[in-house]
Amino acid sequence: MEQNIVRPAEGKLGIMVVGCGAVATTFMTGVLMARKGLTKPIGSMTQYDKIRVGRGDDKKYLHYKDIVPLAKLDDIVFGTWDVYPQNAYQAAVYAEVLKAKDIEPVREELMAIKPLKAAFDRNYAKRLDGDNVKDCKTRWEMVVELQKDIQDFKRQHGCERVVVIWAASTEIYVPYDEAYHKTLAQLEAAMKSNDREHVAPSMCYAYAALTEGCPFIMGAPNTTVDIPAMW
Template sequence: MNNDPVAPAKGKLAVLLPGLGAVGTTVIAGVLAARKGLARPIGSLTQYARMGDDPNAPRLRDAMPLAHLDDIVFGGWDIFDEDCYTAAKNAGVLEDRHLDPIREELEAIRPMSAVFDQDYVRNLSGPNVKEGANKMELAEALIDDIESFMADNGCDRAVSVWCASTEVHVNLGPVHSSLEAFEAGLLESDPAISPTMIYAYAHIKAGVPFLNGAPNTALDTPAIIELAEREGVPIAGKDFKTGQTLIKTILAPGFAARMLGVSGWYSTNILGNRDGAVLDDPGSFKTKEQSKLSVLESILDADAYPEIYEEMDHKVRIDYYPPRGDNKEGWDNIDIFGWMDYPMQIKVNFLCRDSILAAPVVLDLALFGDLASRAGMGGVQDWLSFYFKSPQPVAGEVPVHDLFAQRDLLFDTLYALKERG
């Protein structure tokens, strides 16, 4: 991090969302409603958290040079060509009492055609999809979209947060090893280059910060990291930490702090929205499973305390259950043990609203991503780990999963930025 003053948040900020489904439309509707004083953006650190422990300390939105909600212009891409009001109605997250007062503004936001490959998301298809001679042409088309959107809407800056579906798992290969190999792969339409990777490449080339809200392999490829560092563009990911995993990263640090043993942690979810349908495919579930499984390893440290955590059995299941819709239900059975190895159990049933929990995360990431860009902080932004299931560490570092340690890292960075003026 340099010591130059952080550039002010002047003018309009384009917040671009690949994926204008349940999460994307909930974010947009919430911000539009907040502007009119019709709803509160609860859950957003940027809007409510204070800069310090003093109850009279200023809120982040006042203490830091963050973009104001009134200055945000929303856009995005989706494989379905319906406007955001229709998409929000179909998603079934928000009630008419929240959608109808902002209907005209939502109807004015229509998705640009998406880069999509059904080999990567097998349980979805839609008509609003780009075509190109190769994947490089698709990337260039996305860059054109970004530049045209900013020009048409008078935007000074842009930031992008991935809100689209979970792709099938991708193993890293030679095409991901360097920027040179990756760009050759784009020209050759290498099948190991996913749509998320194409979006990441296009945004970084356009100088736009890119935050990955899905567990898709993209920003953690050496090629994309190389490009982000070369161009000085902030990146961070992956996979929003919202429901069941949020609860894990709250509870697990407490067990570790008290030196309580954990012999097993069984998690199952039922989910009925579009995300649930996508995760019903084993390939996409494998990607999500790896993200959800990773969170306990660094918190319940078996290397440091093998006698307590080495034998822990961790299982994760997700079932597509259409009647539940966006209201996901997460069940956790936690087998713990204490003094003289006597066993105990904890059971958690979290009846959460997936998109309601994700929306403030998207807003914060967009505003913090823009802040990082104006502060000249290119490459991996590990200080944003607070928001991710699988936080991407700076090269050579170990990812931190403890929610409270992540929050300390976030605020330490904000204090350092504030010192720069």
């Protein structure tokens, strides 16, 4: 069996979330409340649950952080992109998922989380019509702008690592096409030729994240990373 060495989770961890709506702001608020000791991280496997290690007399139950290196909640810094300019506090209030008693104790922290301009194409999410959007001529320009956003965020907040999470709306379906999605060269060529039919904005986020060495998590049923080029 191949042995993988997991590096220590040192320094700050930047979590950049695509979309600053109900899902993102509930996630952010929960982390901010938990690290202040104002709520318990119920539902979080890594923070609350334990897992059995060993058998028989050697059996014991440990938290995930005692088995693999994980960032502490205090080390997390949040960033986001969204088509609307409202900060995370305003977005959380508007979403109406949480009550005021959940949001107000971390109001200042949430207000400091202001969305960067989104890489957006309304044809892929017709119900959204915000104006906090990048002015990009091509999909490749989207990629370059997003790469710069990640670089700037990492530098400004002194992050050792960054992970990008998609928590935005589900895009229209983009079927796998062997002529555009099979190889990395094909995908890059499609981006540079501004192929809006075969390259969704989410693919630009994923490509930008991966080329910057950031894990990318797709939180919607988009085709985004389900193509050989991304693999």
